[in-house]
Amino acid sequence: MSATTNSLVLAHHKDYRGSKFGIWLFLMTEVVLFGGMFLLYSVYRSKYPSDFHHAAEELNTLLGTINTLVLLTSSLTMALSIAATHHGNRKLALWMLAVTILCACTFLVIKYFEWGAKFHHGIYPGSAHLAAFPKGEILFFGLYFTMAGVHGIHVLVGVVLLTVMFIRVAGQPNAKLSFVAGHGLQHAEGGNLAVVDAQGKVLWKGDPIDSTIQRIDVRTRFWPVKSRFKVEDFNQLENSGLYWHIVDIIWIFLFPLFYLIT
Amino acid sequence: MAVYPRHDDHEHVSAPDANEVDFYHYQGRWSGLASWIFSTDHKRIGLMYLTLMLSFFLVGMSLGFLMRLELIAPGRTIVDAQTYNVFFTLHGVIMIFLFVIPGLSASLGNFILPIMIGAKDVQFPRINLLSWWLFLTGAVLAVTALFTGGGPPDTGWTFYAPYSIRTGTNITLAAFAVFVLGFSSILTGLNFVTTIHRMRAPGMGFFRMPLFVWAVYATGWLQVVATPVIGITLVLIMVERSFGIGVFDPVKGGDPILYQHLFWIYSHPAVYIMILPALGAISDIISVHARRTIFGYSFIAMSSIAIALFGSIVWAHHMFVSGNSLVANFVFSLLTMIVAIPSAVKVFNWVATLYKGSIQLETPMLYALAFIFIFMIGGFSGMMIGVLAVDVHVHDTYFIVAHFHYILFGGLGFSLFASLHHWFPKMFGRMYHQVPSKIAWFLTFIGFNVLYGPMFILGWEGMPRRYYDYLPQFQLWHVVSTVGSWIMIAGILTMIINLVHSIKHGKVCKEPNPWGGGRTLEWTVPSPPPLENFREIPVVNRGPYDLEPSESK
Numbered sequence: 001m002s003a004t005t006n007s008l009v010l011a012h013h014k015d016y017r018g019s020k021f022g023i024w025l026f027l028m029t030e031v032v033l034f035g036g037m038f039l040l041y042s043v044y045r046s047k048y049p050s051d052f053h054h055a056a057e058e059l060n061t062l063l064g065t066i067n068t069l070v071l072l073t074s075s076l077t078m079a080l081s082i083a084a085t086h087h088g089n090r091k092l093a094l095w096m097l098a099v100t101i102l103c104a105c106t107f108l109v110i111k112y113f114e115w116g117a118k119f120h121h122g123i124y125p126g127s128a129h130l131a132a133f134p135k136g137e138i139l140f141f142g143l144y145f146t147m148a149g150v151h152g153i154h155v156l157v158g159v160v161l162l163t164v165m166f167i168r169v170a171g172q173p174n175a176k177l178s179f180v181a182g183h184g185l186q187h188a189e190g191g192n193l194a195v196v197d198a199q200g201k202v203l204w205k206g207d208p209i210d211s212t213i214q215r216i217d218v219r220t221r222f223w224p225v226k227s228r229f230k231v232e233d234f235n236q237l238e239n240s241g242l243y244w245h246i247v248d249i250i251w252i253f254l255f256p257l258f259y260l261i262t
Numbered sequence: 263m264a265v266y267p268r269h270d271d272h273e274h275v276s277a278p279d280a281n282e283v284d285f286y287h288y289q290g291r292w293s294g295l296a297s298w299i300f301s302t303d304h305k306r307i308g309l310m311y312l313t314l315m316l317s318f319f320l321v322g323m324s325l326g327f328l329m330r331l332e333l334i335a336p337g338r339t340i341v342d343a344q345t346y347n348v349f350f351t352l353h354g355v356i357m358i359f360l361f362v363i364p365g366l367s368a369s370l371g372n373f374i375l376p377i378m379i380g381a382k383d384v385q386f387p388r389i390n391l392l393s394w395w396l397f398l399t400g401a402v403l404a405v406t407a408l409f410t411g412g413g414p415p416d417t418g419w420t421f422y423a424p425y426s427i428r429t430g431t432n433i434t435l436a437a438f439a440v441f442v443l444g445f446s447s448i449l450t451g452l453n454f455v456t457t458i459h460r461m462r463a464p465g466m467g468f469f470r471m472p473l474f475v476w477a478v479y480a481t482g483w484l485q486v487v488a489t490p491v492i493g494i495t496l497v498l499i500m501v502e503r504s505f506g507i508g509v510f511d512p513v514k515g516g517d518p519i520l521y522q523h524l525f526w527i528y529s530h531p532a533v534y535i536m537i538l539p540a541l542g543a544i545s546d547i548i549s550v551h552a553r554r555t556i557f558g559y560s561f562i563a564m565s566s567i568a569i570a571l572f573g574s575i576v577w578a579h580h581m582f583v584s585g586n587s588l589v590a591n592f593v594f595s596l597l598t599m600i601v602a603i604p605s606a607v608k609v610f611n612w613v614a615t616l617y618k619g620s621i622q623l624e625t626p627m628l629y630a631l632a633f634i635f636i637f638m639i640g641g642f643s644g645m646m647i648g649v650l651a652v653d654v655h656v657h658d659t660y661f662i663v664a665h666f667h668y669i670l671f672g673g674l675g676f677s678l679f680a681s682l683h684h685w686f687p688k689m690f691g692r693m694y695h696q697v698p699s700k701i702a703w704f705l706t707f708i709g710f711n712v713l714y715g716p717m718f719i720l721g722w723e724g725m726p727r728r729y730y731d732y733l734p735q736f737q738l739w740h741v742v743s744t745v746g747s748w749i750m751i752a753g754i755l756t757m758i759i760n761l762v763h764s765i766k767h768g769k770v771c772k773e774p775n776p777w778g779g780g781r782t783l784e785w786t787v788p789s790p791p792p793l794e795n796f797r798e799i800p801v802v803n804r805g806p807y808d809l810e811p812s813e814s815k
Contacts, residue, residue, distance in 0.1 A: 021456050
C-alpha cells in the first residue's frame with residue numbers, strides 16, 4: 001500500500017490573511033467606538049471653548065507627556081518584538097515583549113497617581129467640588145475621565161493579551177491536530193501511522209490503523225529556529241501588535257485634545 | 263481541524279457516500295446538550311440562534327398581545343399605566359435586540375451562508391460560538407434587569423436621555439445587556455464579512471454569489487461599522503447614571519439631543535441590519551419558486567450595498583421635531599428619499615422575475631409574495647414620513663408605529679417565515695405539513711393587515727404612540743386592531759406548532775433539491791447536510807441562478 005492512496009492529509013485551516021482581515025475589521029470597530037466620544041468632545045469644545053481651555057490647565061502636562069513617551073516606546077518595542085520573530089530571534093522577541101508589557105503597566109501606574117491627585121483635589125465626576133465649576137469644565141472632566149478611562153481599560157486588556165502572547169512565544173507554540181473517527185478516518189483503515197518527508201521517505205512507522213482506532217492525535221511544535229521559521233507561525237503576535245498600536249494611536253489623539261489645548 | 267481522504271482517483275471522491283452521516287448524527291467530542299452549546303459547527307449555531315430568537319419572539323408577541331388587549335377600550339382594561347410602560351419597553355427591547363437584530367443573518371445566515379459560498383464553515387468558528395454565548399449572556403442580563411434593581415425598564419427601547427438617566431428603574435443593567443448583545447452582533451458581522459472575503463469556493467467571484475450572501479455581506483459591514491456607536495452610547499448612559507459625568511445631562515451642560523444623534527447613528531442602520539438579509543432571502547426564494555433566473559442580478563446585489571451606504575447617513579430623520587436646523591432637516595429628508603431608490607430596485611426586479619416565471623405557490627412563495635405587498639406599504643409610508651411637512655404632523659403617532667411594524671415585522675418577520683419554510687427541508691430533512699402551513703400563512707397575512715392597517719388611520723387622526731389611554735373617538739380602530747392581533751397570533755402559533763411538529767413527524771424529504779428549482783450550492787448537498795457540508799469543495803463555473811456555465815465576470 002503506497003503512502004499516497006491511503007493516507008490522511010491534514011486540512012490545515014490556517015488562513016493568516018483571513019485572521020488579519022478580521023483583526024483589521026475589529027480595529028475599525030475600536031475607531032468607531034472612540035469616534036462616538038470624539039464626536040461629543042468636538043461638539044462640547046466648540047460650545048464651551050474657554051471652559052475647556054481653563055479646565056485643561058488643571059491637567060498635569062508633565063505626567064501626560066511622560067505617559068505619551070512611555071506608550072510610544074511600547075509601540076516601538078512591540079514592533080521590534082515582531083521584527084525579532086521574523087528573524088527567528090526568540091530571545092530578543094521575548095525581551096522586547098516584556099518591555100512592552102512593562103511600559104503598559106508603567107502607563108497605568110502613572111495614570112493611577114495622576115487620577116489619585118485629581119480625586120484628592122475633589123475633581124471627579126459627580127463630586128460636590130466639581131459641581132460648582134462652570135458647565136463646560138464639568139463636561140471637560142466628564143469626557144476626560146470617561147475617554148481616558150475607556151482607553152485605560154483598553155491598555156489593561158492589552159497587558160493581559162500581551163502577557164498571553166509572552167507565554168505562548170516563551171512556551172514554544174505547539175499545535176495539536178486531531179483526526180477523529182467518522183469522516184475520513186475509515187479511508188485510512190489498513191494503513192499505518194507514519195511520518196513521511198517531502199521525498200516520500202518514511203522516517204518513522206507506527207501501528208496499523210484499524211476500525212478500533214477512534215482518534216489520532218498529533219502534537220507538533222513549531223520552533224522559531226532561523227533556518228525553518230515561518231512568519232505565519234507568529235501571526236497571533238502580529239495581530240496582538242496591531243491591537244496594541246491602535247491603543248497607542250488613540251492616546252496620541254487623547255493627549256493633545258485634553259492636555260495641550262490651554 | 264479536520265481530516266480528508268486524499269485519493270489519486272478523482273472520480274471516487276465525487277461519488278456519493280452512503281455511509282456519510284448528517285451533522286445531527288455526527289458523533290463529536292460531546293453528546294447531548296453539550297454537543298450543541300459547545301459546537302463550533304455553523305449549522306448547529308444557526309439552529310441555536312433560531313431557537314433562542316423564536317423563543318424571545320414568542321415572549322415579545324405575548325407582550326404585544328397584552329398591550330393590544332389593554333388598548334381595546336379607553337381607560338384601564340387589564341393593567342395600570344406603569345405596567346403598560348414596562349410592557350411596551352420590554353416588547354421593544356426584546357423584539358429589537360433579541361429578535362430582529364440577530365434576525366436572519368445570525369440564524370439562517372449561519373446555517374445557509376457557508377454552504378451557499380461552498381465553504382466548510384465560517385472563517386472563525388470559535389468566535390461564531392462566542393457570539394452565540396454573548397447573545398445568550400445579553401439575553402439573560404436583559405431578563406435579569408426585569409426582576410432586579412428599581413424595577414423593569416420603562417423608557418421605551420430607545421433609552422432617550424435625560425429620562426433614562428433620571429428614572430429609578432433598572433436602566434443600567436438593561437443598557438449593559440444591550441451592550442453585550444451589540445458585541446455579539448459585531449462578532450457575527452465581522453465573521454461573515456471575513457468569511458465571504460476569504461472562503462468562497464474556487465470560481466465563485468463576488469458576482470457569482472447568491473443574493474442572500476450579498477445581503478448578509480452588506481449587513482456585516484453595517485454591523486461592524488455602526489454597532490460600536492450604540493455600544494459607546496450605552497456605556498455613556500451607564501457611566502452617566504453611575505458617576506454623573508454630565509454629557510447628556512442639561513443641568514451639567516450636556517445635550518440630550520446629542521444622545522438622540524448617537525442613538526440613531528446606530529439605530530437607523532440597525533433597521534437595515536434587520537431588513538437587508540430579509541431582502542436577500544426573498545430574492546433567493548422568489549427565484550427558486552418562480553423557476554426563473556433572477557432578473558437584474560447585479561442591480562439587486564448593488565442595491566444591497568447602496569442601501570447599506572445610504573442607510574448610514576439618514577439617521578436624523580428620526581429627529582425632525584427634536585430641534586435640528588431646517589437645513590439639516592432638508593438634507594436628511596432628501597437623503598431619506600434616496601434610500602427608496604435601491605429598495606424599489608429590488609421590488610421591481612422581484613416582480614420582473616415573477617413575470618413569465620413558472621410560479622409555484624408553495625408556502626415560502628406565499629410568504630414571499632405577502633412580503634412584497636407588505637414591504638411596499640411599509641416603504642411607501644416610509645416615504646411619506648420622510649417628507650418634512652408630513653412627519654411633523656404624524657411624528658410620534660400610531661402612523662409611525664404602523665410604518666415600522668410594516669417594515670420590521672412585515673419585512674423581517676415575513677421573510678423569516680418564508681425562509682423557515684424554504685430551507686426547512688434542508689435543515690431537518692423533512693417537509694412541513696402542507697395544509698396547516700397554508701392556513702397559517704392566510705391567518706398571519708390577514709391578521710397582520712387587520713392589526714397594523716388601522717394604525718395608519720389612527721395615527722393620521724392624531725392618536726399618539728405609547729399612550730396608555732385615548733379619547734373615545736379612536737376606539738373603533740383600536741378594537742379592529744386588537745381583533746387583528748388575535749387573528750395574527752392564531753396564524754403564527756399555527757405556523758410554529760406546525761413547524762415544530764414537522765421536525766419529528768413531517769414527511770421525510772432527503773432530496774438535496776426538494777423544490778426542484780434551487781440552483782445555489784446549498785441545494786447540491788444532502789438534506790440535512792453532513793458535518794462539513796461538502797465532501798469536496800465545489801468548483802463554481804456559473805452564476806448563482808444560471809444553469810449554464812459562464813465566463814467569470
